[in-house]
């Protein structure tokens with residue numbers, strides 16, 4: 001019997017409409033379906049794929065959260081001595097913040113993807129960051145991941161991801177296709193996400209990129225044939241991508257209350273969500289009132305948080321969370337200075353936000369949601385997931 005290698009390719013933000021329009025891998029992967037995503041960005045969705053769990057179990061959600069006592073950015077408080085020299089749009093820019101994030105990560109030995117985007121430097125010392133450990137490292141999350149389980153069972157696997165260029169990811173994958181090589185090759189490709197934000201979910205740039213992927217995947221198939229290896233190909237995404245149809249200036253409405261940021265309340269304006277903490281609890285009803293009056297989204301209830309799997313202990317990622325309607329973005333935000341052409345991070349019940357799943361063979365587990373991919377990948381290499389073993 002020929003040695004089987006599972007090639008699992010995660011394409012960040014590849015949407016179902018893009019797959020349908022392009023006919024991506026139509027011949028190679030006849031088994032195709034959309035899969036439900038989770039509420040959150042890739043910072044939470046990739047961990048959900050790797051662990052099979054919702055965010056409240058694996059511990060990752062949006063990058064920044066209010067926790068002044070444990071902030072790795074505490075040292076940035078000293079930068080505030082520069083006052084207005086620093087606290088202006090020109091000096092306090094995303095490039096400087098990228099350097100500050102990189103320096104903070106190096107100083108603490110963090111190897112995770114560690115962006116702070118455009119969060120104001122002035123308040124960065126109040127914030128902690130959830131992505132200190134690289135997603136593909138053993139023990140990265142609060143629960144076991146694919147990496148841990150494969151390790152425990154001695155299944156040889158390779159994870160080929162950023163910061164490696166995509167060309168090299170495919171080259172290394174082809175070189176690893178040997179009868180005595182890894183049984184699982186996991187490729188993480190991020191460029192479709194960036195192209196989608198810039199030009200929409202099924203732009204010509206995306207279709208061109210998908211064609212490029214098809215050619216690389218065809219080369220992998222030929223390399224496997226030469227090596228005498230049978231390939232089980234699985235291709236999936238963490239979420240979709242939706243064209244932006246409007247913006248909401250939530251910040252202006254909250255700031256009109258005249259409350260002091262950093263003293264009375266703290267907010268993170270993500271692109272599709274705003275999250276609030278209240279060092280002064282008296283501010284909470286006032287801010288909630290503003291959010292409840294905002295027609296372009298909704299304040300999540302306790303029931304919503306449980307259902308989406310974001311009921312974190314101590315409301316770590318926000319005492320109040322406001323979620324925009326699909327297609328709208330917060331602007332200005334702490335994510336980006338420009339309004340991007342398309343976005344994700346909306347209500348997963350709205351199926352336009354679905355991710356995708358394509359396979360060369362019908363899998364033993366038919367995935368309904370991205371959280372099913374963990375068990376599916378383990379099954380592909382002949383293992384049961386820890387949850388199944390326990391049950």
Ligand SMILES: [Zn+2]
Pocket residue numbers: 013193194197344
């Ligand atoms: Zn994205």
